[in-house]
Structure formats: structure tokens, C-alpha cells
Amino acid sequence: MKKIHLILFLALTTCFLACKSKQTNTTISNMDFNEKTFQPYFKGGSNDSFWSIEFNDTFLVYKDLNGTRDVYNITAVNMAQDANVKQISTEKGKQKIRITVQYNKCTNKTTSKINDYTLDAVLTANNKEQNLNGCGDYVIPVNLFGKWTLTMFKGNEIPVTKYTKTPYIAFENEDKYVTGNTGCNGYNGPIYFDNNYIRFSNLAVTRKACIHENMEHDFLKELKTITKYKVINNELHFYTADELKMIFKKN
Known part of the structure; x- marks a missing residue:
């Protein structure tokens, strides 16, 4: 009886290790x-x-x-x-x-x-x-190409009717370069980009005086703190560390 138990145990152990090895070695084809x-x-x-x-x-x-x-x-x-x-x-x-x-x-x-x-x-x-x-x-991946309009800022929803102009950001090609509008002035310039990490530190901004209500100051101030991004469905999420600060929707 002990021999039978031992043989069954060894057989089960061999099967388990073989199955486990097969799963461990599985890679994407x-x-x-x-x-x-x-x-x-x-x-x-x-x-x-x-x-x-x-x-x-x-x-x-x-x-x-x-x-x-x-x-x-x-x-x-x-x-x-x-x-x-x-x-x-x-x-x-x-x-x-x-x-x-x-x-x-x-x-x-x-x-x-x-x-x-x-x-x-x-x-x-x-x-x-x-x-x-x-x-x-x-390089800027293809899923970032296009114009993205701000829809959430620091937890607050930004309806398209709230301002005369809503801030947006645009990536035109693979170059690490961005254009956009603050809701008042236009901006552009090179950016730091490394897969999921992104930085906006050397942007040039026009100096037009805007009499309409806008959020230019707060938008630019927060943009300089952004360190990471994620594209989720049709939304572009900006983070400072792991804190979600902005959401843009693709036009």
C-alpha cells in the first residue's frame, strides 16, 4: 500500500511540475x-x-x-x-x-x-x-497624436461652455514638441518625454492681453508640475507623481 501511495505521489508531483514549467515558460507569441x-x-x-x-x-x-x-x-x-x-x-x-x-x-x-x-x-x-x-x-507614440481639450482640472469639471476658450494641448507627430492654448494665449515648445513620463518646462507663451475670463495662470502653473501621463480610452490623464491633476478629451 505504501508503495502504491508513493508511486501516486511521484506521478502527481511530476505532473504538477511539468504543468507549472509549461506555464512559467509561456511567452507572447x-x-x-x-x-x-x-x-x-x-x-x-x-x-x-x-x-x-x-x-x-x-x-x-x-x-x-x-x-x-x-x-x-x-x-x-x-x-x-x-x-x-x-x-x-x-x-x-x-x-x-x-x-x-x-x-x-x-x-x-x-x-x-x-x-x-x-x-x-x-x-x-x-x-x-x-x-x-x-x-x-x-518618440511621441501615435495614440497621442491630435488635439486634446481640457475637461477636468484638479478635480473640477471644465464644461466647454465655461470659458470663451478652453485650454487644449496638441501633439502633431513623433517629435517631442507640443503646441496648445491656455484659454488666452498660445504656447509651444520642446518637452521631455520618456515612455510614461512627460515634462513641460521650457514652453514659450504669447503675451496677448485677454479681457475674457480664463484660467491661463492656474493652467500654466499646474502644467509645470506634471510628471506622468496615461491614455485611458479617449482621455489623456496628466499626473503630478501619482496624483491626477488634469483630464483632456480628444477632439
Whole structure:
């Protein structure tokens, strides 16, 4: 009887470990990648050796000098504590890519364009490593493109009829640049953008005198404190740390 119990116990244990291992090793299949819905927030590479990468939280797309494209699942993201350094690990079968993204001005030798980040890539295939270097930048993702009108400010709803002009913000393309209106004056300028983090610190504002009621002073003051954003359904949420400060709705 004890032998039977022991055999049953070992069989159940083996089945449990096999099932658990199967679940642990499950990753998102590359079949789930959809080029039409893929929205990278970082793009980089090197025009010298003709390779490029694009990535978001889930996928990394790599193109080599022959124009061959490979899609990888991002398996790990590690951040250094003492520097603005991010390491991204990907894997597909026996092929691996490890990208180190570091905040450091980098000049593309071919285009002379100055990027904010350096890239160090290690490609592993068939137990052979290849090292690549390049430059890159975070870019405004497609879901932010367009004009967004303010609908909530510090917990208070802002009806479209409250002011003659309602503050809005607009992102036109991938460039880290913004335009908008405070409800009185127009504003524009470069912004800091890093995936979910966003900063408005160097905006230029026109100086037109507005006789109609507006919220320009409070809007600009609060905009300078914003540190994070989220797009939820058709709304753009701005946060200071984790506190929701503004909600915009896409026009």
C-alpha cells in the first residue's frame, strides 16, 4: 500500500511540475504582433552600419543592414539605480538581443542629428555575439497624436461652455514638441518625454492681453508640475507623481 501511495505521489508531483514549467515558460507569441497597431515609443540605430530598432513595452523590432526584420518579445527590463540607464532583454528561440539605452548625447555621423540616448546592442545567435552601437530617442507614440481639450482640472469639471476658450494641448507627430492654448494665449515648445513620463518646462507663451475670463495662470502653473501621463480610452490623464491633476478629451 505504501508503495502504491508513493508511486501516486511521484506521478502527481511530476505532473504538477511539468504543468507549472509549461506555464512559467509561456511567452507572447510573435503571431500576436500586429504591425498596424504597433506603437513604438523609442526608435534608434545607426546609419553607419545600417541597423535599427523600435520598441514599446511588449515588442522590439530589429532590422539589419539587409533590411531583414525580426520581431522579439521583451522578456526583461532593468533600470540602473545610479544612472539613467535601461537594459532591455529579448529572446526568440536561440536568438537574443540585449539593448542598453543610456541618457547621453549622441551624434549620428551620417545625418549629424543629435539624439539624447546612446545604444549598445549585443546580438546572440548560434552562440556567436555581435556588438552594435548607435543613437536613439524616445518618440511621441501615435495614440497621442491630435488635439486634446481640457475637461477636468484638479478635480473640477471644465464644461466647454465655461470659458470663451478652453485650454487644449496638441501633439502633431513623433517629435517631442507640443503646441496648445491656455484659454488666452498660445504656447509651444520642446518637452521631455520618456515612455510614461512627460515634462513641460521650457514652453514659450504669447503675451496677448485677454479681457475674457480664463484660467491661463492656474493652467500654466499646474502644467509645470506634471510628471506622468496615461491614455485611458479617449482621455489623456496628466499626473503630478501619482496624483491626477488634469483630464483632456480628444477632439
